[in-house]
Structure formats: C-alpha cells, structure tokens
C-alpha cells in the first residue's frame with residue numbers, strides 16, 4: 294500500500310489526548326483518557342450527565358484550567374504538539390481552536406457583525422476590507438447569512454436561540470480554526486434549529502475537525518464518524534460510530550445505547 | 556385567593572404611602588421656601604452673595620460647590636472603585652477577595668463625622684504640606700492649582716467624599732460584575748482573549764449600564780453628604796477656579812446655619828436651599844435614568 298493510500302484510509306490525527314486527567318481541586322473528573330480525533334472527522338462524545346464529557350472537551354483548548362482550583366494532567370497533542378507542554382501560552386492555543394457552548398453566548402453589547410469579527414479583532418485585524426468578506430463567509434458557513442445580512446449592525450441578542458447559536462458558530466469559524474469543539478450545541482434548541490445545525494456540521498467537517506459532546510444518541514449516530522463513550526470519568530470505549538452503535542465491545546456501552554441506564 | 560388580594564392591597568398601600576410622603580415632602584419644602592424665593596427671585600439660584608444679615612440670599616456658590624465637590628469625588632472614586640471591584644471578582648483568589656470585600660463593607664459603616672475628623676487632622680494637613688505645594692509648584696499655570704495651599708477647601712472636600720463613596724461604589728460595582736454570566740467570560744477566553752481582553756470584552760462592556768447606575772447612586776450620596784464636608788471645605792460661599800480655595804455646599808451651609816437662623820426670611824432661605832438640593836438630586840437621578848435607558852435601547 295502506498296503512503297498516499299494509507300493516509301486516505303487512516304486520516305491524519307489532528308488532535309490526540311494521552312492519559313488526560315482533569316481535576317477540580319482534589320476531585321478527579323476525568324481519569325486518564327486517551328483518544329485520537331482524526332482530521333476532518335466528527336468525533337462525538339456521549340455518556341450520562343456528570344461523566345466528564347464537558348470537562349474533557351474543555352481540556353482540549355485549555356479552558357478547564359480557568360476554573361479556580363481546576364487543573365489537568367497528561368498530554369493533548371494538537372497536530373503533534375503538546376499544548377500542555379511548559380511554556381505554551383493557552384491564549385495562543387485557544388486562537389487555533391474554536392468552541393461553541395451549550396447555551397448560545399453572543400456578546401450582547403456587540404452587533405452581529407462585531408460578534409463574528411470579535412476573534413479577528415482580538416488578533417489585531419481591524420481593516421474592514423479584510424473583515425467584511427470574512428464575516429460574510431463565516432455567516433454563510435454557519436447558514437445564517439440570509440437571515441441577518443440586512444441587520445448586521447443590530448445586536449445579536451435579538452435573534453432567536455437557534456440563530457444565536459449559529460452566530461456563535463460563525464464567531465468561532467471566523468478565525469478559521471482547524472478544530473471546532475462543541476459542548477451540546479443543540480441541547481437548548483428546538484428540533485428545527487437542531488436539524489439546521491446538524492446539516493451545517495455535516496458540511497463543516499469537510500474542512501474542520503469537529504469534537505462534539507452530545508446527550509442525544511440519535512444525533513451522534515446521524516452525524517458523527519467516530520464515537521467515544523464516557524462513564525464516571527472514564528472513557529469506556531471509542532471507535533467508528535456504526536461499530537459503537539451496532540456492535541459495542543463493552544457491555545456498559547451496549548446498556549447505555551440501548552437505553553438501559555443513563 | 557383572598558389572602559393574596561389582601562396582601563396585594565397592603566403592598567399597594569405601602570407603595571402609595573411612600574409616594575405620598577415624597578410628594579408631601581416636596582410640597583412642604585417648596586411652601587416654606589416661597590418667602591425667600593419671592594424675595595430673591597431668580598437671583599436665589601444665580602446670585603453668589605449670601606449674607607443673611609442683609610437679607611441677601613444667592614445660593615449660586617453653594618450649588619457650584621455641591622456639584623464640583625461631588626464630581627471631583629466621582630473623578631477620584633470611580634476609577635479606584637471599578638479597579639478594586641475588578642480585582643475582587645476577576646483577579647484575586649476567592650479567599651482574599653472575601654476578606655477585602657468584608658473590609659470594604661466595614662469602611663462603608665464608618666460614621667461621616669469620623670471621616671470629617673480624619674479630614675481635619677490628617678488629610679488637610681497632608682494636602683497643605685505636601686500635595687498642594689507640589690501641584691502649585693509644577694502646575695501653577697493651571698488655574699485649578701493656583702492660590703495658597705490652605706489644606707481645607709474644595710480639594711479636601713472632594714477627596715474626603717471620594718473616600719466616603721468608594722466603599723459603596725466598590726460594593727455596587729462588585730455586584731454588577733458578579734451578575735455577569737461566566738459564559739460571557741468563557742466566550743471571550745475561548746476566542747483567545749487574554750485576561751485583560753476578557754475583562755474588557757466580557758466584563759466591562761457588559762457592565763456598562765450597571766456601572767452607570769452605581770455611579771449615580773454614589774453621586775447622590777456625595778451630593779447630600781454634610782458632616783465631613785462642612786468640616787473640611789472651609790465654608791466660604793465663593794466660586795473660585797482653584798481647587799485649593801475654600802468653598803461651600805448646599806448641605807453644609809444648611810447644617811452650619813440652621814441653629815443660628817433667627818429671621819423668618821433666613822429660615823425660609825435655608826428651606827429653599829434644601830429644596831434646591833432635592834431638586835438637583837432629583838434632576839441628576841432622573842436625567843441619568845433616562846440617559847441610561849436610552850443608551851440601552853440604541
């Protein structure tokens with residue numbers, strides 16, 4: 294097999310955790326998780342609530358440590374580079390990794406335009422001729438452009454919940470991050486908004502590596518390529534989504550996906 | 556339910572009573588001000604001469620002193636309070652922040668006469684012996700810092716007012732910052748904002764209208780503060796460009812002259828000062844409310 298074919302079958306690993314542990318003070322919420330997240334694939338994290346999915350995903354952009362008393366151990370490799378290595382500035386890491394939260398959180402004092410541009414403004418890009426096309430592209434990517442193109446100067450908090458969440462996706466995409474983290478991005482939304490976001494994720498993952506927490510197993514089955522099942526701070530098993538859902542290796546995974554607990 | 560209805564009626568009555576008291580207060584103040592206002596006419600507000608023995612009543616210098624001393628206080632207290640509150644909510648570890656918050660609240664409980672004493676014995680001498688000579692040596696070409704360094708005067712009043720309103724302002728600003736959802740901070744952090752950028756984008760920008768509200772409350776307190784001010788401001792009805800010069804405020808002159816007022820016209824003039832103070836506070840309060848609301852809607 295040629296190297297080229299090899300990479301086709303085995304996509305490059307964009308993001309990988311090795312023995313990742315996360316603590317809140319003395320309490321350990323994530324117990325040594327090793328997971329590979331391939332490039333331009335959507336990895337879904339599932340599991341009952343409180344099992345450490347949010348904590349895990351928040352370690353991937355070093356947001357976890359912003360909580361007072363919280364810290365992480367182990368390695369997280371972003372394109373082979375350990376982002377927990379000493380001397381790495383978490384701020385620079387976060388510029389390369391987009392994040393979308395469970396509840397939409399646009400900046401209420403900023404217009405729609407400024408919200409989308411905020412990451413670039415932070416990076417020092419101020420020229421409107423540069424910003425305009427990026428804002429448009431990002432809003433189009435987030436499937437929001439048609440709805441807001443005539444009200445870019447209005448504040449983003451007047452939009453509906455689903456639109457606000459797509460605005461947050463556009464905001465995250467504007468800096469063209471290679472990785473997008475999403476923590477239950479649709480759990481606060483109605484089914485129609487959820488469907489729109491799922492559609493746009495299927496499109497997005499052609500260009501972006503997505504890691505998504507979801508409490509909704511149908512959602513994981515519909516849109517993810519790889520699924521990891523978490524339980525009580527451990528990652529029980531991970532693998533291709535169809536394999537996890539049709540033929541799980543671990544009994545606990547099977548019990549969870551067949552709805553027998555969680 | 557019947558109990559509910561009764562309860563609501565009681566609440567209504569309570570609200571009505573406070574409204575009534577306020578209205579009665581305004582009317583009463585105005586009523587007892589009338590003789591002096593009639594005698595002095597508009598010059599009561601514009602005139603700057605105040606000589607009860609000659610029945611000359613011009614409150615202009617007091618209005619000026621009230622506004623300038625309180626604005627000076629805000630100018631000093633707002634940056635300090637906002638910075639302190641930011642340290643408490645965004646920077647210091649919870650334990651240290653708790654101790655400092657407690658100390659700040661203790662400061663707010665110190666009676667104003669104690670601040671006044673401190674102003675007389677510590678602040679004014681300090682201003683006289685070092686701060687004012689320094690300023691007048693280097694910046695004497697600025698009228699604000701001209702004239703002899705007396706210690707007591709507008710600057711002392713402004714500083715003491717600043718110290719008095721700082722605890723309240725800090726506590727209010729802290730509440731405003733605490734009410735901002737963590738999710739806003741995380742939105743900024745996740746975009747790669749530094750600590751300062753996060754404070755700017757997620758905290759200060761979102762706190763703007765709340766902070767204005769806090770500033771207005773602090774201003775109200777500075778406008779009406781009497782005891783400490785009268786002890787350090789020099790009690791002279793004059794409008795001077797210099798911050799070193801003695802001045803006088805509405806509240807302070809009321810406290811000074813009330814006991815000695817003998818003529819009916821003098822008493823009426825003092826009522827008119829009270830009425831003016833009430834008017835100034837109300838105008839500032841309503842104006843600020845209106846302005847904040849407009850800002851929020853646009």
Ligand SMILES: Nc1ncnc2c1ncn2[C@@H]1O[C@H](COP(=O)(O)OP(=O)(O)O)[C@@H](O)[C@H]1O
Nearest residue numbers: 317322340341342343344345346347348349360
């Ligand atoms: N800020 C926090 N402080 C202390 N413990 C926390 C905090 N956030 C979450 N935890 C604990 O960490 C564990 C994992 O939580 P989380 O990662 O939010 O789970 P999930 O997202 O899978 O529902 C839970 O036991 C939770 O109680």
Ligand SMILES: [Mg+2]
Nearest residue numbers: 343346347348
């Ligand atoms: Mg969660």
